[in-house]
Amino acid sequence: MLDKRPATIAPGATGTLSSGGRTAAVISIPDGRNVAFFGYRTSHARPGEDVTTELQRVYGDLGWVVPEALDGLQRADSVYFDTISQVVAASWSKGRVVLLGDAAWCVTLFAGYGSSLAVGGADCLGIELAAHPGDIPAALAAWEAAIRPEAERKQKLGRRVKGVYAPTSPLLLWLSLLPLRLASLPPVRRYMTRRFIKG
Ligand SMILES: Cc1cc2nc3c(=O)[nH]c(=O)nc-3n(C[C@H](O)[C@H](O)[C@H](O)COP(=O)(O)OP(=O)(O)OC[C@H]3O[C@@H](n4cnc5c(N)ncnc54)[C@H](O)[C@@H]3O)c2cc1C
Secondary structure (H helix, E strand, O other): OOOOOOOOOOOOEEEEEEOOEEEEEEEOOOOOEEEEEEOOOHHHHOOOOHHHHHHHHHHHOOOOOOHHHHHHHHOOHHHHHHHHOOOOOOOOOEEEEEOOHHHHOOOOOOOOOOHHHHHHHHHHHHHHHHHHOOHHHHHHHHEEEEEHHHHHHHHHHHHHHHHHHHHOOOHHHHHHHHHHHOOOOOOHHHHHHHHHHHH
């Protein structure tokens, strides 16, 4: 969380910069606060390095919002830092022990839907337990059969999207930005406004 909005980001706007397998973004959240988000490939990482030093080393050569975001990092109350990884488990239960949500199928933030799957998965588990009174193995089998296809689809989506999130190739970067460039063309903008806002 940044204590102040970078000067080049308009209130309510979000700015993203991507270069050489690194992405930095400043995202406005509803109550007027701003969050800095850094995502980069593990090839840039040095195990054991502290977060601030690593981010300075990886992003130090970039301009625009990045210097202010890095500066804000020094004063941030809390910093969340993690690797992005998927959990792929052949089974989500053993006896009466059940894995749910990210612990079972973490789809990653590349896919989105992680929160919905966690809440929906828990709800479905309750439904199946109620539908199979006294038969936990049958309830767990029905629950897994109901959730697994969607969880696996979203995991696949996450693996597909990760390549375009912080692309190393300039061509892939250009292609990933193409929808945004097209959206700025008046006919496309008019179509999207009709389709998504007025529809
Ligand atoms: C940066 C980021 C952005 C994301 N953006 C989105 C998004 O836009 N949309 C979306 O749908 N999903 C998003 N996700 C994914 C989403 O947050 C997760 O999929 C979701 O929170 C999973 O819910 P969960 O209940 O399985 O796990 P969690 O929300 O991780 O909850 C697990 C809880 O267990 C606690 N815990 C861990 N160990 C112990 C222990 N030993 N004892 C007691 N408690 C413990 C943890 O502190 C935590 O509170 C994002 C994730 C990240 C990291």
